[in-house]
Amino acid sequence: MTERLFEGADWDFHTLQRITDACEEVALKDLGLDVYPNQIEVITAEQMLDAYSSVGMPLFYKHWSFGKHFAFHEASYRKGLMGLAYEIVINSSPCISYLMEENTATMQTLVIAHAAFGHNHFFKNNYLFKQWTDADGILDYLDFAKTYVMQCEERHGRVEVERTLDAAHALMSHGIDRYPGKKKLDLRAEEKRAGRRRQHEEEVFNDLWRTVPKGAAKSRTALSIERRRKLLGLPQENLLYFLEKSAPRLAPWQRELLRIVRHIAQYFYPQSQTKVMNEGTATYVHYRIMTKLHEQGRITDGNFLEFLGSHTNVVFQPEFDDPRFSGFNPYALGFAVMQDIERIVTKPEDEDREWFPDIAGKGDVMGVLRDVWANYRDESFIAQFLSPKLMRHFRMFHLHDDPEERAGIRVDAIHDERGFRRVRRELARQHDVGFIDANIEVVDVDLSGDRRLILHHHVIKGSQLNETDAKRVLQHLADLWTYDVALIEVDANDKVVREYVVSPRPIPAAVA
C-alpha cells in the first residue's frame, strides 16, 4: 500500500496509468463518486492553444472568429502575458481530459483528480447537465456540424455561410432555452392519444351536429393578436429558435446552421450557470484525493508540498482593493463553501445548527455533498449554503451604486448579523445568469403590415444595452429576418426608454 506512485517530477505513460488507478480507487471507494468512463489525452502547448480557440472542444466547424481567438491567445502566450491551463475537460462520454505535457508528475496527479474525477462527476450528476446536455452525443453532433458547415460552404459559398454564422454567433447568447419546453409525445403516445380521441368522437357521435349551420369563416384580419402570437409561439426569448422556425426567407441550410449554433449554445448553457460549483467540486475532489494519497504514503512529502503550493494559488482570493482583484474566484468560493459544508456536517457550531438545520451534524459528508452537487446551480448553491462564518472569513460587503446618488456608492450591508442575508442574496444574484444576460424577447410580428419584427428588452435597474453593439447585433438579426426589426427597451413600468429600428442590408452589400 505504501508503494510510491512516482518519484520526483518525471512521468511516463505507465506513471499516468498508476496515478489514474490510484485516483480512481480513492474517488470511487472513499468519495463514492459516479463518473463517466475516462479518456486522458496528453497534449502540447500548441494543441492547448488550438483547444482554447475552439471553446475547448476537440473538433469544431471552421470560422474566422476562432482564428482570431487563436491569434490573440497565441500572441499573449508568446509574450508571457498569459499562462495556459493545466488541463481542459470536456463534458462528454467518455469524459475527455486534456493534460499538458509540461506538467510535473504531481501536477498530472492533481489534474487527473481534478478533471477526470471532480469535473467528470459533476457533469454526470448535476441536474442542469442532465437536463440540457447529451454527453454521449456531443462529439458526434460536433462532427456532424463540422461536416455540415463544410458542405454548405461547398454548395452555397463561403461568404454566404460566413454571413449566416456571423449573425448566428451574434445572437448566440440569446439562442438558449431557459426552461424545458413541453415534452413532445413520441409516435406511440401520439397514436394512443389519437385513438382515444377517435373513440371519444365515436362515443358522442350524433349525426344531428352535421346539420347545425356554421357561421361565416373567420377572415384573416379577424385573427386576433393573441391568436397570431400564439401561432408564432410568442413571446419567445430564444431568438435563434424563433428565426429558425419563423424567419420567412431563410434557406433550409441556413435554418440548419442556426440550429447548430443554437444547440452548441445550449450545450454550454449549464457551464455558465455552474462555474463556482463546477470548479468548487473539482477542487474539493482533488484536495481530498491528494490528501488521501499522501496519507497512504503514495505521494512523498515533497510532492505533496508542491501540490499544496499549486492548490493555494488556485484558491487564492485577492481582496477588493488588491490590484489582482477581478471579482470572486470561482475556485476559491466554491472550494470554501464545500469545505464549510464538510465542517457543518461534521463539527457544527450553534450558529450552523440555526442556519443549516437540515445538514448540521448529519455526519455523512459525502452524502450531503453529492446531493448538493446533483441538485443546485451557482445561484441556488450560494443562496442556500453560504454560511455566516464564511461571509466573515471573506469579509464580504455589499455595495449599492446608484448613479443618481450624489453622496457616492453606499455600503448596503456588511458581514454582520443584520447583513448576512442581504449579502448572501446579492452574491447569489450576481451568479444568476437570469440577471446577467439582457432579457430580450420577440413579442410580435406585424404580419398584416410590413412584417416588422418587434422585440422588447426589459430593462432591469436602469441598465440599458450598449448602443453600438446593440445596433450591430440588430443588423445581423434584420439580415436574417429580411424585414425591419425594432427593439424597444421598456422599464419595469412598461415605459419605453429607447427604441431601435434596423433595416436589413441588401445581400450584395454584405458579400463585399
Place this chain on the structure above:
Amino acid sequence: MPIHIIDRRLNPGGKSLENRQRFLRRAKSLVQGAVKKTSQERDIKDVLEGGEVTIPLDGMHEPRFRREGGTRDMVLPGNKKFIEGDYLQRSGQGSAKDSGPGEGDSEDAFRFVLSRDEFVDLFLDDLELPDLAKRKIAQTESEGIQRAGYTTSGSPANISVSRTVKLALARRIALKRPRKEEIEELEAAIAACTDEDEREELLAQLEKLKAKTKRVPFIDPLDIRYRRFETVPRPVAQAVMFCLMDVSGSMSEHMKDLAKRFYMLLYVFLKRRYKHVEIVFIRHTDRAEEVDEQTFFYGPASGGTLVSSALQAMHEIVRERFNPADWNIYAAQASDGDNSYSDGELTGLLLTDKILPVCQFFAYLEVGESGGSAFDLSDSSLWTLYERLRNSGAPLSMRKVSERSEIFPVFHDLFQRRETAQEKTAP
C-alpha cells in the same frame, strides 16, 4: 473501469491554421495596412521576417447584446473598515471602476504575430509582375522528360538491359536452371564412361538436364523491362535581374542607399515568382563594368557619365549568357539623372532597339538628395530623354525618389495590379 490514456502530442499540428487563414482573409485590408506601416519602420533586410502587427479591432469585432449603466449591486471580499450605511467616493480606489466590467476594451487594438510567409504574402499581395502575357507563354512552352522507374512494356529502344538481365538471373536461380558447367561435366563423364548400364543412366540424366535447360530459358519475355519516362512541364522559372547604376562622383551615399533598397525589393519580389533569380550588377561612369555586389554599392569610382556604356554592357551580357527565350529579364536603372549631352542619341537607340524588346520590365529610378529640392528645378537630362521615349510608346517605367520612406510606395505603385495594357505601359 477501463481508462484510455492517449498521447496526442504527435498529432499533426496546425489544427487552427484554417481558421487563422479565414481570420486573415477577413481582416485582410486591416492587416495589410498594418503590414505596410510596420515595413516602413523596418530595415529592408528584415522586411520579410514576419513578426508582430497591430490592427484595430473595430472591423473584427463580434457584437453581443451587452448591458451597461444603471444602478449596480455588487458583493466584494475584503472589507476592512466599512460599516453599513457608509458612502464611498466614486473616483479613485475603493469605488469600483466606473466603466463597468466586461467592456471588452482590451480588444480594441489587437496584436498578433504573423509568420514570415503570411507577412510576405500580404506585403506583396496586390502587386503583379508586368508583361504577364509573355510570362505565360514562357511558363507553358517547354516540356521536359524525366525518368520514372521501369515498365513491362515499351519500345525496344528503351529496354533496360541491366534490369532485364538481373531479373533473368534471379528467375534462373529460383527455377534451378542447370548451369553450363554441369552439362559439360556430365558429357565428360559420359565420354569417359565404359560401363554400358551406367552410360545409359548418365545419358538419361543428360537428357533430363537438357530438357530442363530448354524449359527454363536464359531470358524469358517475362524478364524484360523497359525504362519509363514521364513528361513534365518545365516552366521557365528563372529570371535575371540587371541592376544598373551610375557611380560617378555625383551619386552620394544616400542616393546609393535608395537604389539599394529598391533593388532589394525587386529581388524579393522576383524571388517569389521564380525559382531561380540571378542578379547582374553593372556599374558605370563613362565606361561600364560588371562587378560584385560589394563593389557595386561601396566600391569607389569616379569619372564622367555615359549611360549608353551600361546599356551596351547589359546588351552584351544578355547575348552571351541569358537567352531571352529561357530567361525572364528585368532591369532597373538608378541614376541621379546626369548624362553627357552627346550620349543621349545612342542611349535612346540602344534602349529601344536592343534592351526593351528582350526585357519584361525596365524601370528607371531617379534618386535625389534627401529633401528633394533639386526636383523642383528642371528635369535632368536622362529623365527628359526617357520621358520622350516613353511618350513615343516605349514601355518604360520611371519614378523619382528622394526619401527612404518613398521607396516602398514607389515600388508598390510600379507593380500594382492593373486592369488594362495601356495603363501598364504608361504608369
